[in-house]
Amino acid sequence: MELKHIKNLSLIDNYLLGNLSEEQNQEFLLRLNSDEELRKEYAFVKNLPTALLENRSRRLRNKFSTWDIENSVNGSNDSRQLLFPWKKYMAIAACISLLIFVATMVEFNSEIDTASIFADNFSPYPSETVRGEESDKGYIFYSNRDYNKAISAFQKSKDESAKFFIGNSFLALNEPNRAISALNSYKGKKYKLAAQWYLALAHLQNNDSSAAKAILENLTLQKGAYGKKAFSLLQTI
Amino acid sequence: MIEEECLKRIRSGDETALKEIYLQYQSEFLIWIGKFSGLNSKDSIEVYHLTMLAFFENVKNGKLIELRSQLKTYIFGIGKNKAKEFKRLYQGKNLSLENFSIEFAAEEKTTDEDKNHMIQMLKKGLKELGNPCRSLLEAFYLDEMSMEEISKSFDYKSASVAKTQKYKCIQRLKKIVLKNSH
Numbered sequence: 001m002e003l004k005h006i007k008n009l010s011l012i013d014n015y016l017l018g019n020l021s022e023e024q025n026q027e028f029l030l031r032l033n034s035d036e037e038l039r040k041e042y043a044f045v046k047n048l049p050t051a052l053l054e055n056r057s058r059r060l061r062n063k064f065s066t067w068d069i070e071n072s073v074n075g076s077n078d079s080r081q082l083l084f085p086w087k088k089y090m091a092i093a094a095c096i097s098l099l100i101f102v103a104t105m106v107e108f109n110s111e112i113d114t115a116s117i118f119a120d121n122f123s124p125y126p127s128e129t130v131r132g133e134e135s136d137k138g139y140i141f142y143s144n145r146d147y148n149k150a151i152s153a154f155q156k157s158k159d160e161s162a163k164f165f166i167g168n169s170f171l172a173l174n175e176p177n178r179a180i181s182a183l184n185s186y187k188g189k190k191y192k193l194a195a196q197w198y199l200a201l202a203h204l205q206n207n208d209s210s211a212a213k214a215i216l217e218n219l220t221l222q223k224g225a226y227g228k229k230a231f232s233l234l235q236t237i
Numbered sequence: 238m239i240e241e242e243c244l245k246r247i248r249s250g251d252e253t254a255l256k257e258i259y260l261q262y263q264s265e266f267l268i269w270i271g272k273f274s275g276l277n278s279k280d281s282i283e284v285y286h287l288t289m290l291a292f293f294e295n296v297k298n299g300k301l302i303e304l305r306s307q308l309k310t311y312i313f314g315i316g317k318n319k320a321k322e323f324k325r326l327y328q329g330k331n332l333s334l335e336n337f338s339i340e341f342a343a344e345e346k347t348t349d350e351d352k353n354h355m356i357q358m359l360k361k362g363l364k365e366l367g368n369p370c371r372s373l374l375e376a377f378y379l380d381e382m383s384m385e386e387i388s389k390s391f392d393y394k395s396a397s398v399a400k401t402q403k404y405k406c407i408q409r410l411k412k413i414v415l416k417n418s419h
Contacts, residue, residue, distance in 0.1 A: 002404075005404065005408075006400070006401070006404050009404055009407065010400075013377070016378075017381065043355075044355075044407075044411060044414075045407070047352060047355045047356050047359055048359060048374065048378055048407075049378040049379060050356055051356045051359035051360045051363060052363065052371075052374055052375050052378055052379055053294075053379055054356070054360055055360050055363050055364070055371075056375060056379065057290050060289075060290055060293060061286055061290070063252075063256075064259065064285075064286045064289060067256055067259055067260060068263075068282065071260055071263065115364060115365055116361070116364040116365075119364040119365070119367055119371075120364075122367075123368075144392050145369060145391075145392065172368070174367065
């Protein structure tokens with residue numbers, strides 16, 4: 001049964017991607033008329049590329065807005081700044097416009113839920129470089145996105161950073177409560193701000209936007225990338 | 238050569254490469270597009286976003302592999318068309334900018350309510366689906382990567398494992414969409 005579904009899906013994919021010959025195309029269209037299962041499968045998959053594209057565009061737009069804000073908060077020391085001394089004022093204007101724009105978009109998208117904001121903002125923290133130590137196994141599994149094995153390996157490690165990566169792994173596995181517990185237990189300095197950022201995301205994943213907001217508001221007081229990211233994310237909650 | 242390298246990095250999913258290019262041309266573009274089209278600063282930023290979205294999709298789906306001109310010329314060329322399109326469609330109209338999709342999505346515009354409803358359900362479902370499924374589906378349907386390429390990129394043992402994984406992702410997505418529609 002599963003094999004038939006996989007074959008149907010493969011046929012639909014080839015049709016959508018234009019990989020079928022003229023004859024195969026005709027055959028496919030005829031089968032669509034007579035095969036209800038294929039027709040149902042096609043009705044679902046045919047809109048997937050558009051949905052994926054719109055989804056990716058929205059994620060990218062959010063990123064662009066974050067970069068715009070980062071850029072205008074940072075200012076710039078490069079030569080382009082000297083060529084265009086009024087860039088600073090443009091950047092401020094751009095920043096204000098963006099905030100208005102983001103606020104408007106939030107109104108337009110009253111449906112926005114914490115799960116989607118989480119999905120737009122979460123990507124696991126990059127793995128540490130392997131150094132030939134016991135905890136390395138965890139980082140190898142983590143880099144390979146094998147988060148269950150990574151957690152088992154990290155749990156055997158005495159390295160404080162392992163707790164941070166356990167938190168990230170649970171987030172990637174969609175287990176916010178266990179992520180929150182792991183991130184709260186992390187007491188190291190190395191990932192202190194990053195841990196707060198991921199803790200906020202874990203609360204978002206858990207549908208608890210007020211807990212996420214409280215953490216993000218604290219983070220905005222910090223200098224550096226996480227302060228800016230927190231500022232930007234707060235505009236969308 | 239460095240620019241070609243940047244395109245390769247974007248194609249392979251390196252977000253920092255896109256960010257570098259985005260920031261590199263941003264201020265010059267905003268000044269230029271303002272002079273060229275007379276757009277205000279808010280609309281100029283919007284046009285820059287649309288330009289960079291189109292640029293990104295062209296790189297990812299293989300439309301732009303080799304540069305026949307400087308990268309800046311290419312990006313500004315897209316920007317020129319986007320500004321014209323933007324002015325034609327939106328200037329002076331109080332419409333949602335979300336509706337202003339990039340090139341090939343725009344070609345697919347339809348008034349079919351069922352289709353639009355399905356797309357909205359899928360978009361919501363995709364957010365819940367998360368990664369790696371979402372990235373895998375993007376790699377296949379948007380970036381047109383082969384199963385062989387996907388298996389390498391996602392560390393699957395073989396193309397057939399990647400194919401099964403993609404099937405499972407679609408099944409999961411179906412369940413989510415079904416659950417959300419009740």
